[in-house]
Amino acid sequence: MSWSKPGDRDGRRAYHHGNLREALIRAALDLIAQKGPAGFTFADAARWAGVSSAAPYRHFRDREALLADVARRGFELFEAALSRAWDDGRPDPYRAFESVGRAYLAFARGEPAYYSAMFEAGIPLDADAGLRDAAGRAFEVLRHASETLCTRVPPDKRPPALMMSLHIWALSHGVASLFARGDSGRRPLPMAPEELLEAGVLIYLRGLGLIAEPHKPEN
Amino acid sequence: MSWSKPGDRDGRRAYHHGNLREALIRAALDLIAQKGPAGFTFADAARWAGVSSAAPYRHFRDREALLADVARRGFELFEAALSRAWDDGRPDPYRAFESVGRAYLAFARGEPAYYSAMFEAGIPLDADAGLRDAAGRAFEVLRHASETLCTRVPPDKRPPALMMSLHIWALSHGVASLFARGDSGRRPLPMAPEELLEAGVLIYLRGLGLIAEPHKPEN
DNA sequence: CAGCTCATGTTAACGGCTTTTACATGAGCG
DNA sequence: CGCTCATGTAAAAGCCGTTAACATGAGCTG
Numbered sequence: 272m273s274w275s276k277p278g279d280r281d282g283r284r285a286y287h288h289g290n291l292r293e294a295l296i297r298a299a300l301d302l303i304a305q306k307g308p309a310g311f312t313f314a315d316a317a318r319w320a321g322v323s324s325a326a327p328y329r330h331f332r333d334r335e336a337l338l339a340d341v342a343r344r345g346f347e348l349f350e351a352a353l354s355r356a357w358d359d360g361r362p363d364p365y366r367a368f369e370s371v372g373r374a375y376l377a378f379a380r381g382e383p384a385y386y387s388a389m390f391e392a393g394i395p396l397d398a399d400a401g402l403r404d405a406a407g408r409a410f411e412v413l414r415h416a417s418e419t420l421c422t423r424v425p426p427d428k429r430p431p432a433l434m435m436s437l438h439i440w441a442l443s444h445g446v447a448s449l450f451a452r453g454d455s456g457r458r459p460l461p462m463a464p465e466e467l468l469e470a471g472v473l474i475y476l477r478g479l480g481l482i483a484e485p486h487k488p489e490n
Numbered sequence: 491m492s493w494s495k496p497g498d499r500d501g502r503r504a505y506h507h508g509n510l511r512e513a514l515i516r517a518a519l520d521l522i523a524q525k526g527p528a529g530f531t532f533a534d535a536a537r538w539a540g541v542s543s544a545a546p547y548r549h550f551r552d553r554e555a556l557l558a559d560v561a562r563r564g565f566e567l568f569e570a571a572l573s574r575a576w577d578d579g580r581p582d583p584y585r586a587f588e589s590v591g592r593a594y595l596a597f598a599r600g601e602p603a604y605y606s607a608m609f610e611a612g613i614p615l616d617a618d619a620g621l622r623d624a625a626g627r628a629f630e631v632l633r634h635a636s637e638t639l640c641t642r643v644p645p646d647k648r649p650p651a652l653m654m655s656l657h658i659w660a661l662s663h664g665v666a667s668l669f670a671r672g673d674s675g676r677r678p679l680p681m682a683p684e685e686l687l688e689a690g691v692l693i694y695l696r697g698l699g700l701i702a703e704p705h706k707p708e709n
Numbered sequence: 710c711a712g713c714t715c716a717t718g719t720t721a722a723c724g725g726c727t728t729t730t731a732c733a734t735g736a737g738c739g
Numbered sequence: 740c741g742c743t744c745a746t747g748t749a750a751a752a753g754c755c756g757t758t759a760a761c762a763t764g765a766g767c768t769g
Contacts, residue, residue: 307612329717389547393526438690445664461652471657478697533726542748
């Protein structure tokens with residue numbers, strides 16, 4: 272990593288940090304990962320970056336603006352992860368769709384700080400246009416995948432793709448929020464969250480008529 | 491309402507409030523409803539109740555303990571609402587099950603303050619035994635309903651009831667969290683959250699083989 | 710290079726919140 | 740009546756967010 276360059280010259284930090292914006296975001300991620308989005312503190316982030324507690328205001332309107340920026344970046348990474356998992360529907364739309372579901376959970380678990388900022392920090396989506404757009408693009412991946420899957424069904428029995436994507440989103444989000452987050456408060460489960468979600472999606476797709484038999488994508 | 495009795499005698503509040511614990515919980519509900527669980531303040535609650543900012547500590551260990559108590563009461567009301575909706579499986583298990591789903595959303599919308607304290611305040615469930623138990627009892631309603639529904643299927647094709655209840659819970663929670671909460675940040679939907687959830691549950695049940703035809707519970 | 714300008718830091722201060730400590734009140738009881 | 744203890748108050752320490760006034764120095768312009 273090379274996201275900071277404070278005083279590389281002679282060991283003494285310069286008066287100007289040089290990369291404070293990035294450093295603050297890194298700090299926010301670390302702190303959110305440790306103590307949750309509510310426990311994150313502007314002053315702490317400043318300390319972590321080695322600047323005074325007023326310095327962050329040169330880069331963010333206020334504490335919430337920093338959180339919103341973290342959330343925006345989170346949605347961008349989220350979209351990338353979902354896109355990678357979908358992989359244009361390869362090897363086949365069913366498997367690719369399952370892969371998207373797993374990517375959703377993997378993100379919630381692998382990037383808890385981003386996930387918290389995105390869904391648990393209470394940032395209103397319309398606080399920032401960039402944030403809303405990023406969130407929209409991430410959802411669009413899910414929607415596109417649903418649409419592709421839907422076209423595999425004769426048009427007269429074809430379910431509405433938007434509704435389908437909302438269902439999958441809600442199920443994924445519910446599983447992630449309830450069962451795949453922080454170690455505290457988690458309920459003992461008969462199966463891993465990934466399996467739970469995968470089974471749920473399979474059952475749902477079967478209910479839509481997209482899959483004929485249990486355990487066998489018909490592709 | 492008659493949940494407070496401060497200075498009923500001569501109009502001047504007595505030195506001892508007489509009902510501070512309840513008053514603080516009422517205040518918390520009002521404030522959470524207004525500004526979210528993060529915006530809720532111990533000091534505000536004290537002001538609202540007309541006592542000094544240190545008085546609440548005679549009734550709650552700290553701010554989080556008050557939130558936890560609100561959450562516990564929320565889960566108790568939640569359980570009652572779900573039980574009422576289930577109504578012992580009347581008029582038939584399918585309709586009763588749908589009713590439970592609607593009750594889930596109705597609670598999220600009708601009691602946003604409780605719902606926030608329960609699911610969005612970041613209170614660890616194991617912070618309090620009473621809280622964990624109350625949450626468990628609420629979930630038990632869902633689990634029992636699932637079990638009843640499952641027994642309508644021949645044992646050899648019967649799905650695991652626990653898994654089913656977890657799926658329904660996750661779907662309900664996902665829909666509620668993403669689409670049926672505060673006016674800000676809500677995404678434009680092609681249908682009401684209630685319809686979205688009901689459709690999702692129907693599709694899911696059909697996928698399980700619990701419902702034969704679209705739009706017709708076979709009862 | 711001299712000097713100006715402006716982005717980016719710092720210090721100091723205000724008000725609010727949480728929590729603790731020492732003290733005050735008065736309700737209930739023998 | 741007088742004791743005791745639950746329940747209140749006042750005051751203070753420490754933290755946070757935010758703002759205002761001031762300081763620094765990087766980079767352009769002449």
